[in-house]
Amino acid sequence: MYAIKIELKLNNKERILMRKHSGYARFVYNYGLALTQELYFVGVRGSITKQINEIKKVFTGYTKKQPENQWMNQLSSKVYQRAFMDLGQAYQRWAKGLSGKPAFKSKKDGDSFTVYDSNGKVLALSGKKIRIPTLGIFRLKEELPCSYVTQTFTISRQAEKWYVSCAVDAEKIPPTYHPQEAVGIDLGVKCFCTLSDGSQIEAPKFYKQAKTKLAKAQWQNRNKQSGNRRQGVKQSNRAKKFYDSIAKKHARSSNQRKDFLHKTTTDISRKFYRIRIEDLNVSGMLANRKLSSAISDLGFYEFRRQLIYKSEFFRTKVEVIDRWYPSSKLCSLCGSKHDNLKLSDRVYQCQNKSCLAHTITMDRDLNAAYNLLNAPPDFVRLAQSEVTLVDKK
Numbered sequence: 001m002y003a004i005k006i007e008l009k010l011n012n013k014e015r016i017l018m019r020k021h022s023g024y025a026r027f028v029y030n031y032g033l034a035l036t037q038e039l040y041f042v043g044v045r046g047s048i049t050k051q052i053n054e055i056k057k058v059f060t061g062y063t064k065k066q067p068e069n070q071w072m073n074q075l076s077s078k079v080y081q082r083a084f085m086d087l088g089q090a091y092q093r094w095a096k097g098l099s100g101k102p103a104f105k106s107k108k109d110g111d112s113f114t115v116y117d118s119n120g121k122v123l124a125l126s127g128k129k130i131r132i133p134t135l136g137i138f139r140l141k142e143e144l145p146c147s148y149v150t151q152t153f154t155i156s157r158q159a160e161k162w163y164v165s166c167a168v169d170a171e172k173i174p175p176t177y178h179p180q181e182a183v184g185i186d187l188g189v190k191c192f193c194t195l196s197d198g199s200q201i202e203a204p205k206f207y208k209q210a211k212t213k214l215a216k217a218q219w220q221n222r223n224k225q226s227g228n229r230r231q232g233v234k235q236s237n238r239a240k241k242f243y244d245s246i247a248k249k250h251a252r253s254s255n256q257r258k259d260f261l262h263k264t265t266t267d268i269s270r271k272f273y274r275i276r277i278e279d280l281n282v283s284g285m286l287a288n289r290k291l292s293s294a295i296s297d298l299g300f301y302e303f304r305r306q307l308i309y310k311s312e313f314f315r316t317k318v319e320v321i322d323r324w325y326p327s328s329k330l331c332s333l334c335g336s337k338h339d340n341l342k343l344s345d346r347v348y349q350c351q352n353k354s355c356l357a358h359t360i361t362m363d364r365d366l367n368a369a370y371n372l373l374n375a376p377p378d379f380v381r382l383a384q385s386e387v388t389l390v391d392k393k
């Protein structure tokens with residue numbers, strides 16, 4: 001079993017619905033906990049499961065019917081059922097010494113609740129929408145790459161983002177067919193990435209444009225009174241408006257970049273089984289300020305992170321080539337090394353006069369992509385996910 005976790009794309013109404021259900025789950029959990037504690041206090045001992053079952057009957061037969069609790073009837077019944085189950089499990093974990101005594105939940109603990117479909121497993125279809133039993137259909141930020149069979153849907157909030165995660169059986173995931181066996185990918189500033197099959201993916205221009213506009217706006221408004229709490233200077237209304245608009249522009253371009261990266265990494269993961277990319281030379285790249293800004297804008301780290309976590313979905317193998325492997329300096333035809341290659345050289349010309357690449361020049365990035373594809377085993381390691389959306393259970 002493992003869980004897939006994907007961000008939900010909610011509107012205000014849906015967000016309120018999720019918050020209400022989180023509150024409901026918390027209410028029921030605390031209600032059950034208070035009653036079990038009371039039972040213990042008056043001397044009732046014995047199976048906690050039986051106690052919770054009795055408490056559940058009181059809840060549905062009495063508490064839920066009280067006029068002040070009418071709001072509960074508009075919410076999903078799957079949520080309170082699951083909250084009682086959670087309480088039972090918390091007691092069991094405590095009994096086994098796996099965790100502390102069940103404690104009351106507060107708003108501060110964050111929002112989360114689980115919909116458990118007791119009728120059996122349901123199918124979550126691939127695509128950009130998900131049907132959560134008894135709650136409805138919701139949009140997803142990223143599409144489900146294939147259909148899953150699942151029984152639990154946990155909805156949770158991190159900062160202002162809402163996620164849905166489902167526990168899925170690994171065996172039930174349909175095998176993915178990759179039309180091509182392997183690819184080497186060279187990342188670059190001029191062209192976002194060059195694949196060893198000859199295709200090139202251009203860096204998104206809109207992002208660069210957005211950045212230029214942003215820099216311009218910031219310069220034009222450089223004298224705005226930005227406010228300083230320590231000195232008791234209040235932010236002017238115009239400044240507030242300006243900073244809000246900057247924040248919006250930032251969010252817009254970062255979303256565009258994310259969309260681009262998601263699309264690119266999904267396409268690559270669909271097409272190839274073995275994906276070889278170069279390790280990112282952090283210190284070397286950061287030494288050049290212009291280059292480092294361009295690189296962080298393009299999101300190479302994000303690109304790699306996505307390829308790695310998507311390898312779970314698509315059953316791909318992502319391999320990282322050691323950064324000491326001179327992928328851009330070697331000739332992919334004869335293997336000789338070119339030591340005087342400049343960063344500005346866009347084509348690769350082999351120094352070996354008897355090599356074909358001496359007379360016919362190659363695209364520099366394509367040459368590097370070939371080398372990554374054919375890197376010797378000593379330089380290759382399987383990529384490990386650093387931050388992952390796939391939690392193994």
Ligand SMILES: [Zn+2]
Nearest residue numbers: 331334350355
């Ligand atoms: Zn050569």
